[in-house]
Amino acid sequence: MSLRELSDEELIRRYCSSGDREAVEALVERWAPTIRNVAERIVLRGCLWPRGQDRHEFCKDAIQRASLSFYRSVCTFDFRGSFEGWLSILTRNSVIDEYRKATGRGDEPLPPLDPLDKAEKKSAAEANPTFHSKYWADPAELVRDRELKDVVVKLLALHATTSRYGPRHGQISAEIIASEVWEELSPAEIAELRHCSERTVYRYRESDYPELPSILETRLGITKLEQL
Amino acid sequence: MPDSKPHDPRQLTQYAFGYLSAKEQTQLTEHLRTCAPCREYVSFLRAFKAALREAKPSGDRLDEPCPDSRLIVALEAGDIDERTAEHVRAHLIFCSHCRKEYYALQQLRPRWTDVILGAARKLLWGLEISGTGDLLEPAYVGVPQLGSEQPGLEELVVSDSVTDPETEVQAEVRIAIEATEEEPHLALSFEIEPPQSGWDAHLFDPSGQTMSIVPMDRPRASLATRVRPDSYRVEIRKGEALLAGFGLIVRAEVPSDT
Numbered sequence: 001m002s003l004r005e006l007s008d009e010e011l012i013r014r015y016c017s018s019g020d021r022e023a024v025e026a027l028v029e030r031w032a033p034t035i036r037n038v039a040e041r042i043v044l045r046g047c048l049w050p051r052g053q054d055r056h057e058f059c060k061d062a063i064q065r066a067s068l069s070f071y072r073s074v075c076t077f078d079f080r081g082s083f084e085g086w087l088s089i090l091t092r093n094s095v096i097d098e099y100r101k102a103t104g105r106g107d108e109p110l111p112p113l114d115p116l117d118k119a120e121k122k123s124a125a126e127a128n129p130t131f132h133s134k135y136w137a138d139p140a141e142l143v144r145d146r147e148l149k150d151v152v153v154k155l156l157a158l159h160a161t162t163s164r165y166g167p168r169h170g171q172i173s174a175e176i177i178a179s180e181v182w183e184e185l186s187p188a189e190i191a192e193l194r195h196c197s198e199r200t201v202y203r204y205r206e207s208d209y210p211e212l213p214s215i216l217e218t219r220l221g222i223t224k225l226e227q228l
Numbered sequence: 229m230p231d232s233k234p235h236d237p238r239q240l241t242q243y244a245f246g247y248l249s250a251k252e253q254t255q256l257t258e259h260l261r262t263c264a265p266c267r268e269y270v271s272f273l274r275a276f277k278a279a280l281r282e283a284k285p286s287g288d289r290l291d292e293p294c295p296d297s298r299l300i301v302a303l304e305a306g307d308i309d310e311r312t313a314e315h316v317r318a319h320l321i322f323c324s325h326c327r328k329e330y331y332a333l334q335q336l337r338p339r340w341t342d343v344i345l346g347a348a349r350k351l352l353w354g355l356e357i358s359g360t361g362d363l364l365e366p367a368y369v370g371v372p373q374l375g376s377e378q379p380g381l382e383e384l385v386v387s388d389s390v391t392d393p394e395t396e397v398q399a400e401v402r403i404a405i406e407a408t409e410e411e412p413h414l415a416l417s418f419e420i421e422p423p424q425s426g427w428d429a430h431l432f433d434p435s436g437q438t439m440s441i442v443p444m445d446r447p448r449a450s451l452a453t454r455v456r457p458d459s460y461r462v463e464i465r466k467g468e469a470l471l472a473g474f475g476l477i478v479r480a481e482v483p484s485d486t
Contacts, residue, residue: 037393038336041335041336041393042332042333042335042336043332045335046331046333046334046335048328048329048332088336089307092301092304092336093297093298096297096329096333103325105294105325106294130309130311130315131295131296131299131312131315131316131319132315133292133315133319134291135292135318135319135321135322136314136318149279149280149282149283150283151279152279152280152283153280153283153322156321157317157318157321160318161314161317161318171317171320174317174321175320175321177280178280178321178322179324181277181280181281182280182281182284182285193328194331195331195334196360197362197389199362200360200361203362205241206238206242207238209241209273210237210238210241210269212276213269213272224272225272225275226271226275
């Protein structure tokens, strides 16, 4: 039976149990279009490439990183979910890591070179990591602070999670407000950045500013900003 | 907070940020002289914006390190515990770098729009919309405007721009919801510009069963002529691939306070 006829699971087992290079190469060949497709959509459609660098060249680098990561991580796949889903997440991580490296924002090391030395290292998401942002609004902390600029920063962060329309909506509107006030972007510029229509920007902004006074009062116990 | 609600928060927001015409601006200034709730809301907005400007993160430096790239990916994929998600979301607001990564990842997702409508007396009201699409003029009502006397309409149209990721071909898709004579029945239809051969509109009923599949190789077509107010889903597909979707929730009456 040719390697091409073997299932993904059989190819992975061959490679990970005995280091069969041909097996993993058949697997890479099978899944290369998926890696390329995911990377191209993030880089080219999502406009995520470093300023001053050719976007197609950067995309190639990102694909290369994802392919290397594939070789090095494939033995951590545990067959519990879909292989395509696992590979898509691995490619997304690789593209972001490559972008961060290219923009000088850190260089996430690739997984161990020897795939047979796999095992214990799970992905960060699987390991359920936590991240603590000082911008997250903890009402108890806020009562201690009560400095106007701290209050509005935390109000915005709180709004991102407690919007009556749900956290996804709240997050988008908080980001739009931040882009407008801090980066001084016009609705048209925000729409371009977010890949949405200008009307959508207006809609989020106008629906969510009116929520802020009631969040301030009900969640943070402050009735007027001017009192601070 | 004022004891009563401001009259039209949407218009007041535009006023506070100087987006109204000179005439509208003058009219509203007059109104503010006699309306304390509206005055307090405008005052809040101005104080909020001024304070937020003061709090702008300085340059490229944030007061905290960025989350691991895996957390940005996991947040976008919805594969993260809620507590961590809250913190990463808060970081995204303040970090334009991570925000850019997050937006780029969203390009992997099909476009999706959820709309909640009210239907009564053969008229429709737009109550809430979220996602990538829009409610079109003249039907635009955005989100609930409490206390507003927004008139209902006989037809509402939800629109989104849909792209085939394989070919990069783009088309404008509009889903029309029409209140028909035989209340409480509704009619659903689509328009597409330009028409696309190989694309289909799939209509699903509240239980997720397919009600109709209609090719989108024509500029407009009916999806259903007599449906009751309930939850429906319209998916734009090319073969098995989902290109975009619309979640439609139609309530049989307009709530007085959402």
